[in-house]
Amino acid sequence: GAGVSQSPSNKVTEKGKDVELRCDPISGHTALYWYRQRLGQGLEFLIYFQGNSAPDKSGLPSDRFSAERTGESVSTLTIQRTQQEDSAVYLCASSRGLAGFPGANVLTFGAGSRLTVL
Amino acid sequence: AQKVTQAQTEISVVEKEDVTLDCVYETRDTTYYLFWYKQPPSGELVFLIRRNSFDEQNEISGRYSWNFQKSTSSFNFTITASQVVDSAVYFCALSGRYTGANSKLTFGKGITLSVRP
Numbered sequence: 436g437a438g439v440s441q442s443p444s445n446k447v448t449e450k451g452k453d454v455e456l457r458c459d460p461i462s463g464h465t466a467l468y469w470y471r472q473r474l475g476q477g478l479e480f481l482i483y484f485q486g487n488s489a490p491d492k493s494g495l496p497s498d499r500f501s502a503e504r505t506g507e508s509v510s511t512l513t514i515q516r517t518q519q520e521d522s523a524v525y526l527c528a529s530s531r532g533l534a535g536f537p538g539a540n541v542l543t544f545g546a547g548s549r550l551t552v553l
Numbered sequence: 554a555q556k557v558t559q560a561q562t563e564i565s566v567v568e569k570e571d572v573t574l575d576c577v578y579e580t581r582d583t584t585y586y587l588f589w590y591k592q593p594p595s596g597e598l599v600f601l602i603r604r605n606s607f608d609e610q611n612e613i614s615g616r617y618s619w620n621f622q623k624s625t626s627s628f629n630f631t632i633t634a635s636q637v638v639d640s641a642v643y644f645c646a647l648s649g650r651y652t653g654a655n656s657k658l659t660f661g662k663g664i665t666l667s668v669r670p
Contacts, residue, residue: 468657477644477662491657524596532656540586540648540656544598 437461439545441527447551448517456512456548458527466532467510468542469502473523481525484510485532517552524549555580557647559661566635567669574630574664576645582606587621587628588646588658598644604628635668642666 440459448454460467469481480494484504495501499517504510514521528542556579566572578587589601602612604621612619616633632639642665646658 466656470660478646478658478660480657480659483657485653490653526598528598530656532653538603540650541588541600541603542658543600544590546595546597 439527439529439543441525441545441548443548444546445549445551447553449553450519451516453513453515454517454550456514456525456527456550458510458512458529458545460508460510460527460529461543462508464529464531464543465507466530466540467504468528468530469510469512470526470528471523472526472547478526481512514550517550519552522550522552555582555585555647555649555659557645557659557661559645559664561664562662563665563667565667565669568637569634570668571631571633572635572666572668574632574643574645574666576628576630576661578626578628578645578647580647580649582649584649586648588648589619589628589630590644590646590660592642592644592663594641601630632666635666637668637670640666640668 442457465486467484470478472478482489482502483491486507487504499515502512524547526544526547528544530542531539558577585606587604591599591601609621618631620629642663644663645661648658650656
């Protein structure tokens with residue numbers, strides 16, 4: 436697609452429920468990143484995909500968080516047994532990700548998925 | 554480890570004033586990339602600029618200019634003749650690699666700029 440698409444744009448859930456957040460990167464972008472932005476805070480790195488592999492999961496805050504990517508395209512971030520501290524905007528970004536391409540490491544961000552855990 | 558510090562948290566100026574947003578970074582990499590992103594009230598981050606560590610030339614794009622100084626590990630952003638539409642949160646970010654592992658961006662906490670008419 437023309438831009439990075441994320442769904443849902445808003446999600447309200449009850450504590451303890453599982454949620455799935457989806458990201459459709461720009462077509463042809465091999466690198467995909469998930470970030471978390473708590474209210475009034477900066478962006479916190481969660482995970483990076485190159486193709487369908489995740490060589491850097493260092494930012495996932497706990498084992499309740501997981502992510503996958505299929506077809507070198509869509510990615511899903513899953514949060515199990517949500518807690519109130521999980522409330523945040525979850526941002527997805529993609530980039531060309533391959534050396535030799537101009538702007539390979541310029542991230543294009545989606546509008547985010549706002550998660551509220553009651 | 555990489556670190557980006559944006560010491561200013563909130564700046565308020567009157568339209569047409571010039572404003573400089575500061576960014577200081579820490580990295581052990583000899584090759585790295587610096588970025589500025591804008592996050593308007595709508596929430597979607599907008600890419601403004603990328604510089605690599607080998608290019609210390611200052612850059613100007615319209616009312617925007619950037620000053621990169623390796624000696625002080627700073628990458629400051631100046632908006633000349635600010636406008637109300639410049640009101641946003643501005644993030645400085647650092648990446649250690651062009652592609653692959655460590656290509657992720659490390660962000661500062663952001664600076665909220667308010668431009669009053």
